[in-house]
Amino acid sequence: MASSGSRNVILAALAANALVAVTKFAAASFTGSSAMLSEAVHSLVDTGNQGLLLLGIKRAKRPPDRTHPFGYGMELYFWAFVVAILIFGIGAGVSIYEGINKIQNPHPVTSPYINYIVLGLAMIFEGVVWVIAFKQLRATKGDLGYFEAIRRSKDPTVFTVLFEDTAAMLGLVVAFFGIFLSHQYNLPVLDGVASLIIGAILALTASYLAYECKSLLTGEGATRKVVAGVEQIIAEESGICGVNELLTMHFGPQEILLNVSIDFSDKLTSGEVQDRVSALEHSIKDRYPDIKRVFIEAQRTHESTGAQQ
Structure with a gap:
């Protein structure tokens, strides 16, 4: 499940986007700006998206049962994927439609200064949420670079x-210049062009989010750092000749399944092998609390050699 910090980020984004959406719709209705309407739809979609992410966090907390023996942690990945679809289908779709309609049927934007004020306030609200999300990413990225941390992150909420x-901030800048140039040069078509650009930004954002969520939904493993750490723990245990296979899979941002096949020395008794398996399980879970389930297959050296022949 997602951390409490991730939930706080979502709540902050939900409150900001809801307030901004209402303000943008009012401004779009009063001024007739296509770019502002696209931004209003964008904020409305983002508000719904945060609601879906909160739903995903709640459902991911459900305990394991007969139909889902590993729990429901991956539901969070599903709802994050739905968010990407909504951004693409509704956010980008409506923005592109509005842009084309404004280009085909241009009409001047009235009272542009209202739009400037609304866009300025929206930048402040969105900027605050962006800083909160960025701080959460920085707190969890470790020694990775920011882009690498995003690419390897197992928590889609952040x-x-x-x-x-980020898409919202870019959209606000585009909307501002679109409205400004449209009014400055009396070219209403530029307002429609701005709406098209906003739609393109949302489409690209949604595509990347969908790609990242697809990787998580299809069974993404633990990071190389975690795998290397587990291998080190196994190597430090006496009586082990080698590791045949080590498999990991994320069932949630903080829930990892570990399957490992180990060759034990022929000199160990069955009881000693059992003791080492138990010690390995405790050592691995102590160092990596996110590894919730450990399955160790113990093999004798001569057994694995025979299996290869």
């Missing part, structure tokens, strides 16, 4: 909010 707000 990078989804971060990318949503």
